[in-house]
Amino acid sequence: MPAEITGANQIAIDAAYLVTGIAFILGLRFLSNPKTARLGNTISMAGMALALIATGFQLDFGAAWWILAVGLGGGAAVGIYSARAVKMTAMPQMVALFNGAGGGAAAMVATAEFLRENPGLNPVSWDQSLAVVLSTIIGAISFTGSIVAFLKLQELMTGRPITYPAQQVVNGAIALAIVVAAGMTIANVDAVPAYFVALAAAALLGILFVLPIGGADMPVIISLLNSFTGLAAAMTGFVLGNNVLIISGALVGASGTLLTMLMSKAMNRSIANVLFGAFGKVSTDAGPTQGSGGSGTVREATVDDVATMLAYAKHVVIVPGYGMAVAQAQHSVRELADQLEKKGVEVKYAIHPVAGRMPGHMNVLLAEANVPYPALCDMEDINPEFPRTDVALVIGANDVTNPAARNVPSSPIYGMPILDVDKAHNVVVLKRSMKPGFAGIDNPLYELPNTMMLFGDAKASIDNLIGAVKAL
Amino acid sequence: MSAHLLAELTVFVLAVFVGFEVISKVPTTLHTPLMSATNAIHGIVLVGALLVAIVAAPKLGPALSVIVVFLASLNVFGGYVVTQRMLAMFKTRASGPRDGAKR
Numbered sequence: 001m002p003a004e005i006t007g008a009n010q011i012a013i014d015a016a017y018l019v020t021g022i023a024f025i026l027g028l029r030f031l032s033n034p035k036t037a038r039l040g041n042t043i044s045m046a047g048m049a050l051a052l053i054a055t056g057f058q059l060d061f062g063a064a065w066w067i068l069a070v071g072l073g074g075g076a077a078v079g080i081y082s083a084r085a086v087k088m089t090a091m092p093q094m095v096a097l098f099n100g101a102g103g104g105a106a107a108m109v110a111t112a113e114f115l116r117e118n119p120g121l122n123p124v125s126w127d128q129s130l131a132v133v134l135s136t137i138i139g140a141i142s143f144t145g146s147i148v149a150f151l152k153l154q155e156l157m158t159g160r161p162i163t164y165p166a167q168q169v170v171n172g173a174i175a176l177a178i179v180v181a182a183g184m185t186i187a188n189v190d191a192v193p194a195y196f197v198a199l200a201a202a203a204l205l206g207i208l209f210v211l212p213i214g215g216a217d218m219p220v221i222i223s224l225l226n227s228f229t230g231l232a233a234a235m236t237g238f239v240l241g242n243n244v245l246i247i248s249g250a251l252v253g254a255s256g257t258l259l260t261m262l263m264s265k266a267m268n269r270s271i272a273n274v275l276f277g278a279f280g281k282v283s284t285d286a287g288p289t290q291g292s293g294g295s296g297t298v299r300e301a302t303v304d305d306v307a308t309m310l311a312y313a314k315h316v317v318i319v320p321g322y323g324m325a326v327a328q329a330q331h332s333v334r335e336l337a338d339q340l341e342k343k344g345v346e347v348k349y350a351i352h353p354v355a356g357r358m359p360g361h362m363n364v365l366l367a368e369a370n371v372p373y374p375a376l377c378d379m380e381d382i383n384p385e386f387p388r389t390d391v392a393l394v395i396g397a398n399d400v401t402n403p404a405a406r407n408v409p410s411s412p413i414y415g416m417p418i419l420d421v422d423k424a425h426n427v428v429v430l431k432r433s434m435k436p437g438f439a440g441i442d443n444p445l446y447e448l449p450n451t452m453m454l455f456g457d458a459k460a461s462i463d464n465l466i467g468a469v470k471a472l
Numbered sequence: 473m474s475a476h477l478l479a480e481l482t483v484f485v486l487a488v489f490v491g492f493e494v495i496s497k498v499p500t501t502l503h504t505p506l507m508s509a510t511n512a513i514h515g516i517v518l519v520g521a522l523l524v525a526i527v528a529a530p531k532l533g534p535a536l537s538v539i540v541v542f543l544a545s546l547n548v549f550g551g552y553v554v555t556q557r558m559l560a561m562f563k564t565r566a567s568g569p570r571d572g573a574k575r
Contacts, residue, residue, distance in 0.1 A: 074538075
């Protein structure tokens with residue numbers, strides 16, 4: 001722990017930490033409006049800087065200056081570079097990676113404290129031990145879980161759910177091992193080996209519990225992992241007796257929990273159902289999907305058909321999904337909307353709460369393309385408008401438009417609130433192929449008489465549409 | 473349970489309530505920047521990382537000490553820069569009237 005600090009200095013440091021806590025709260029408060037959000041983030045950054053300066057007075061640079069230089073400098077350089085270089089479409093995995101870094105750091109700080117207390121020799125109070133163990137376990141789960149989430153989102157491994165027999169039993173056994181090892185650590189029975197068993201088991205559980213999560217459930221899992229890292233940081237605060245860590249961690253924990261609940265609610269599923277749920281089961285046997293044109297009931301459209309339909313419509317609603325992000329089509333989408341508006345068409349965007357791979361994913365992409373945010377409509381606002389919508393243009397969205405969620409009780413997504421695009425006069429679906437979405441569920445929308453499919457890469461299709469609309 | 477722990481627990485519980493209160497006011501449009509902003513905030517664990525790593529004889533040893541500071545630092549700097557980038561996109565559009573924000 002830090003070098004001895006005299007009373008007056010300690011008070012000054014604690015006061016600085018208090019200011020940091022206030023800055024974080026204000027920073028989040030200002031996020032409630034797009035106009036003040038940037039100021040909020042600046043305040044939050046200033047708070048962070050203050051906390052780091054205050055911490056600087058407690059450090060012993062003499063011996064460890066190079067650790068500071070390499071660690072802090074390296075982290076800052078890599079962090080700033082990657083944050084600047086990353087494409088907006090790759091934002092979810094970037095956030096997952098930073099989140100994992102925080103979780104890993106929290107677990108390691110707890111480990112350092114555990115080793116310093118030297119529980120093999122000294123009795124440690126149970127509450128101190130408990131904080132160390134919780135910080136370690138939650139941090140480790142968040143670390144490995146975030147890395148798996150990153151790998152899935154970056155498509156370095158399959159984004160589909162990975163399931164195997166007795167998955168729940170295996171996870172349960174590991175969870176039990178964590179509890180036992182944690183208990184032994186706290187009871188000071190073979191504390192050191194028990195501690196490392198808990199650490200290793202938690203790291204393993206982090207990997208295993210994210211594996212069966214399908215791409216479409218990613219917004220839930222990303223929020224949940226965010227909340228974990230927050231809690232781990234708060235626990236680290238208990239370990240170090242540091243209020244600023246406790247406050248900040250609690251804020252993040254609360255935020256992540258709230259978002260997790262919002263996302264699950266948007267899918268009408270419990271968090272437990274997302275974590276242990278049914279989505280994974282379906283995809284494994286989704287082999288017999290109809291190939292392109294295999295089913296006679298699917299109507300394929302040409303670019304000119306669609307362009308004409310769009311240009312002579314009154315109301316067009318664009319329904320973006322993860323496919324838009326993958327194709328990086330947001331700028332083209334905006335341009336198409338501009339062209340249509342020039343022809344007097346009213347264009348709106350329907351945003352499903354879980355469209356994309358993180359909360360608000362579509363909003364941020366469309367914001368990047370300079371779509372004014374009042375044009376983005378939430379599900380409950382836009383759904384009543386579909387019956388008087390001339391064309392619903394579905395761009396890379398699948399499960400969130402699947403009418404089976406409304407009327408097929410046997411469907412795995414039955415009960416999930418969806419965008420009622422099927423109620424529009426015409427539906428145009430831009431899709432790469434007839435492959436089902438991440439959930440691996442067939443979408444009856446594609447076989448409706450008012451639906452037309454425009455196959456191909458979303459960006460290429462939209463660019464073609466722009467050309468065709470201009471030519472009209 | 474020590475009085476000290478109880479004081480810390482009080483701070484924690486109150487901060488959770490403040491967190492819920494403040495976050496529930498953030499509109500859907502800003503949920504991605506919100507995640508990113510809170511992501512940067514938990515980078516505060518860098519304070520802890522510095523406290524355990526930058527001492528005369530760090531318990532983790534030099535290599536792991538570098539890693540712990542690196543990870544936390546990556547979290548802080550990366551988190552804030554990404555958030556700034558996202559929010560800048562929302563800022564450039566003065567076209568939006570007041571309402572679209574609230575939800």
